[in-house]
Amino acid sequence: MDPLTATSTTARRPVRRRRYLLCPPEHFAVEYAINPWMDPARPVDRVAALRQWRELAAVLRGLGHRVELLDPEPGLPDMVFTANGATVVAGRVLVANFRHPQRAGESAAHRRWFAGARFRQVRTAAEVNEGEGDLLVAGPRILAASGFRTTPAAHREAQRVLGLPVVTLQLTDPRFYHLDTALAVLDESRVMYYPDAFSPASRRLLRRLYPDAILADARDAAAFGLNAVSDGRHVVLPDGARGLARQLREAGYTPTPVALPELQKAGGGPKCCVLELRSA
Numbered sequence: 001m002d003p004l005t006a007t008s009t010t011a012r013r014p015v016r017r018r019r020y021l022l023c024p025p026e027h028f029a030v031e032y033a034i035n036p037w038m039d040p041a042r043p044v045d046r047v048a049a050l051r052q053w054r055e056l057a058a059v060l061r062g063l064g065h066r067v068e069l070l071d072p073e074p075g076l077p078d079m080v081f082t083a084n085g086a087t088v089v090a091g092r093v094l095v096a097n098f099r100h101p102q103r104a105g106e107s108a109a110h111r112r113w114f115a116g117a118r119f120r121q122v123r124t125a126a127e128v129n130e131g132e133g134d135l136l137v138a139g140p141r142i143l144a145a146s147g148f149r150t151t152p153a154a155h156r157e158a159q160r161v162l163g164l165p166v167v168t169l170q171l172t173d174p175r176f177y178h179l180d181t182a183l184a185v186l187d188e189s190r191v192m193y194y195p196d197a198f199s200p201a202s203r204r205l206l207r208r209l210y211p212d213a214i215l216a217d218a219r220d221a222a223a224f225g226l227n228a229v230s231d232g233r234h235v236v237l238p239d240g241a242r243g244l245a246r247q248l249r250e251a252g253y254t255p256t257p258v259a260l261p262e263l264q265k266a267g268g269g270p271k272c273c274v275l276e277l278r279s280a
Contacts, residue, residue: 025080037267049262085110091280127154133178139188145179147171170199194221227269
């Protein structure tokens, strides 16, 4: 049975087939520390990382989604985290402009891929912008974070280029350095997030915009539970976020756990590895 047309006894949530860009972690390593999770002295098992990534890709394909691949390049160990490389809305692409020089080369790699894939409207950000790491498309708007990586000026640029209103949120906990580590879009009208990752003003704004949001506790947030990929029904999230999985199930979603412990050593989870390619 096609998983995108199957129905559930608990809910019949609408879901559409997605197109995702992933990059194999063939050169994955933790060679520098640009977030609190990274420790170059901690061993990384690249073989295990590749196996775990392949399992993630297989889950996405098994859910009926189309997975395309970005070729990894030597010297760019974080290329596996394709979500940081761009934001795509209705065929318009805003390629990232990374804050840290260690990742700067990823922008050109993403731009080459989009040119080869014949996306016609491709622009590299002038402002510091780390793609879907900080710019999450949520139905009629983009939720955009500042505080650690992407700048407020990049929010204004994204609104001009991508054509959706941008809502600015302030991150305050360095462990949650990108928005996609602190908040996940479940569908066009619902999100889940960790309140303590945000400023008081941003928490108030989120409560107003999403009164029925699912709230993560500290344990699940630290397990990268909010670094999740949702197609509107199935939510792919780390297997350690058991409380969030329970809440999702109670809300009528289908949690789909995956294990990515090697990639978490660099501060990434399922969403970091997945860039959604939204067509016109």
